[in-house]
Amino acid sequence: MPMFVDTSPPGQCIFCRLVAGEIPAATVYEDHLTIAFMDIGQVNPGHVLVATKRHAATLLDITPEEAAAVMQTAQRVAQAVRLAFDPPGITLLQANGREGDQTVFHFHMHVVPRHAQDGIALTWPRKEPGPAVLQAYADQIRAALLGDSPPQLAND
Numbered sequence: 001m002p003m004f005v006d007t008s009p010p011g012q013c014i015f016c017r018l019v020a021g022e023i024p025a026a027t028v029y030e031d032h033l034t035i036a037f038m039d040i041g042q043v044n045p046g047h048v049l050v051a052t053k054r055h056a057a058t059l060l061d062i063t064p065e066e067a068a069a070v071m072q073t074a075q076r077v078a079q080a081v082r083l084a085f086d087p088p089g090i091t092l093l094q095a096n097g098r099e100g101d102q103t104v105f106h107f108h109m110h111v112v113p114r115h116a117q118d119g120i121a122l123t124w125p126r127k128e129p130g131p132a133v134l135q136a137y138a139d140q141i142r143a144a145l146l147g148d149s150p151p152q153l154a155n156d
């Protein structure tokens with residue numbers, strides 16, 4: 001994961017300054033809701049970030065329209081990255097919160113061209129709690145989706 005962490009206040013963050021044209025960026029696409037530009041870190045050649053134009057920190061702070069627009073731009077950029085760089089794989093990565101490995105607190109999604117043994121790794125420690133626990137987790141999320149009651153944390 002990248003080590004750079006942007007702790008600027010909302011409206012002054014690095015992506016807001018980029019959207020405002022205050023700092024240079026290698027922009028590849030923009031529309032009224034999103035902007036796509038080259039990640040300065042370039043984990044692999046063709047690595048693009050898709051961000052909301054409006055400042056919103058995480059997935060939980062953007063509108064459904066912005067969420068849809070970001071995914072549409074990511075798909076469009078991924079198609080162009082395939083044509084331009086022909087990677088055998090493409091990974092989308094979207095991080096929320098410091099514990100979720102977010103480092104710039106302005107909503108964005110990575111479009112990462114992937115190659116065999118390219119050094120990118122996400123550890124995935126499977127817990128496999130069993131069907132009863134899965135059903136309990138599902139019950140909590142369904143209740144939250146319906147707004148029935150405040151969800152109880154499974155660990156409580």
Ligand SMILES: [Zn+2]
Nearest residue numbers: 013016055106
């Ligand atoms: Zn911002």
